[in-house]
Amino acid sequence: MSWTDHVIWWHVYPLGFTGAPIRPDGPVEPAPRLRRLLPWLDHALELGASGLALGPVFASQTHGYDTVDHFRIDPRLGDDADFDELIAQCRARGLRVLLDGVFNHVGAEHPLVRRALAEGPDGEVADWFRIDWSAPDGPRPAVFEGHGSLVALNHETPAVRDHVGDVLRHWLDRGADGWRLDAAYAVDPAFWAAVLPGVRDQHPDAWFVGEVIHGDHADIVRSSGLDSVTQYELWKAIWSSLADRNCFELDWTLRRHGELLTVFRPATFVGNHDVTRIATTVGPDAAVLAAVVLLTVGGIPSIYAGDEHAFTGTKEDRLGGDDAVRPEFPEAPDQLAEWGAGTFRAHQQLIGIRRRHPWLVDARTETVELTNTRYVYRAHASDDTAGDAWLQVELDVTGTPAAVVRDPGGTELFATG
Known part of the structure; x- marks a missing residue:
């Protein structure tokens, strides 16, 4: 049995969570x-999580996804000693740790970008990047999705492959358990197929999940060697079905989700650092229904910090547009507002159900009843190891959003209200 059979992540964006300056005007005091x-680790345990999924913690220019040194903790967050203490405290509580690595691109101020541009096309590191040396306004590196501050790496260069492998091993050696690979959808799967075997040789239990927004998820997993990819299709269907009162979309997507589960366990979520908060999108009552789905279907779930307390926040397409969904948290959990306590208890109960029915990680769903505003499905064990195990989930958004989870005997294991 692998530790990933039962992991439930509590996902934190450290720069925002800790109140670090995101877009500093000048040098920042470490x-x-x-x-x-550290004071929040027991909160994660109380929630029922078994892992801490960290957003970027490496030296970067602004938001963490413009890395300038993969081997150094961002001074806004601390240093190696601070990282080591966090790992130690997680270990003491049995919490796994997932790191967020950006290997599709680097910040425009990365020393190797500066060096490549300074040395020219014949320079030693020129092939780390795809640079148009004949551009009329001077050398122009290829960038990620039009962002001039994010310079794309050239993944066909062996030195880039070696560098990424070295980074992955370095932090696994330091105590991490796995990696989220940012913008994996923009990287040729063959790159990961070349990098990961050498890392797994030394860290066979490490877990690698790629950020994938679109494409053939199953084929990406097969050809890359990744363990999992993010299930944005299910995320969208959950909130859209609740917001638009169209349960047919969720039903259709859960059928697709079942097909993916025959190949790998998708990384499932209803919130993360890149999207509008679920309680904002569907309201706090329906946000609990989103959690019901998340925690009763197959996959490896994560709870974005704050969603368990019905935090709100809208992502906007502008500079600083992520700030509202990446807020600073109080110094300790006992400083949270009381109005989120009910949502927290609902998450605890649902995670408790998942813990008592560990076969849910591979569960397939069967439709029992379906209308626009009412959806009843059964989550079944996928093989004989759990016997003929199943749970029935009832969702209703006809009026006030409501949900019930029942065992085969009809006993209510969870009910809203």
Whole structure:
């Protein structure tokens, strides 16, 4: 049995969570902000999570996804000693740790970008990037999705492959359990197929999940060697079905989700650092229904910090447009507002159900009843190891959003209200 059979992630965006300056005007005084996470580890345990999924913690220019040194903790968050203490405290509580690695691109101020541009096309590191040396306004590196501050790496260069492998091993050696690979959809799967075997040789239990937004998820997993990819299709169907009162979309997507589960366990979520908060999109009552789906279908789920307390926040397409969904948290959980307590208890109960029915990680769903505003499905064990195990989930958004989870005997294991 692998530790990933039962992991439930509590996902934190450290720069925002700890109040680090995101877009500093000048040099920033180093501070051990990573230690602000320590009082929250017991909160993760109380929630029922078994892993801490960290957003970027490496030296970067602004938001963490414009890395300038993969081997150094961002000074806004601290240093190696602060990272080591966080790992130690997670270990003491049995919490796994997932790191967020950006290997599709680097920040435009990365030393190797500067060096490549300074040395020219014949320079030693020129082939780390795809640079148009004949551009009329001077050398122009290829960038990620039009963002001039994010310079794309050239994944066909062996030195890039070696560098990424070295980074992955370095932090696994330091105590991490796995990696989220940012913008994996933009990287040729063959790159990961070349990098990961050498890492797995030394860390066979490490888990690798790629950020994939579109494409053939199953084929990407097969050809890349990744363990999982993000299930944005299910995320969209959950909130859209609740917001638009169209349960047919969720039913259709759960059928697709079942097909993916025959190949791998998708990384499932209803919130993360890149999207509008679920309680904003569908309202706090229906946000609990979103959690019901998340925690009763197959996959490896994560709870974005704050969603378990009905945090709100809208993502906007502008500079600073992520700030509202990446807020600073108080110093300790007991400073959270009381109005989120009911949502927290609902998450605890649902995670408890998942813990008592571990076969849910591979569960397939069967439709029992379906209208626009009412959806009843059964989550079945996928093989004989759990016997003929199943749970029935009833969702209703005809009026006030309501949900019930029942066992085969009809006993209510969870009910809203």
